[in-house]
Amino acid sequence: MSHAAVSHPAHPGVPAAPGTRPLVAAVLAAWFVLVAFLGARGAFVTPPGSPPLAILAGVLAPILGFLAALRLSGTFRDHVLATDLRFMMGVQAWRFAGLGFIALYAHGVLPGLFAWPAGLGDIAIGVTAPWLLVALIRRPGFAASRTFVAWNVLGILDLVVAVGTGTLASFLASGVPGEVTTGAMARLPLVLVPAYFVPLFVMVHVAALLQARRPGS
8 A cells, every 4th residue: 555656657648746746655655653652552543532633633634734735745746646547446345344343242342333334335436447447448538527526525525424424423422331332443453544545545536636737638
């Protein structure tokens, strides 16, 4: 997953600047290591019944940094616009792993309030991603279609719903012994999902939408 922003120029008119690709890869790797380190130290764990502010910060900070970089750095923006849409659709296919949330619910690890909407939403995006990939391979202009744009918007909405239901479930937890909570999502390895993969997938969706808005897409 950490290679989601690797540049494979799909639009010759927007070449990525030399040196941008290794820098982006290094930042993604360092971000992954940081989240794993903080997760191992329990930095994302919050008491039952309180909002998961640390995880919310882990979700929002990278996205805000990404949006700021897009606005302030033309070099970075060119790199994002040069990333192959087909590669990005392939990355989104991994969202099928959302089935794991439902499996964890079935085993009493996660509450249904979070597991069902997050799991089903991710499965829907992951299952349909290959169809968009095939459409892009056959017809590159498909990126400018309403279907492509709507799919990416729904993909972002799914992630927003997952974070929202996770926050709500954490807030509603009473701390009663034996209660099923979202506490597992604040610990390794599951904390990598909200604090790394969720913002990463959002970035990929935003990059795809930016390319869809480009003339000649």
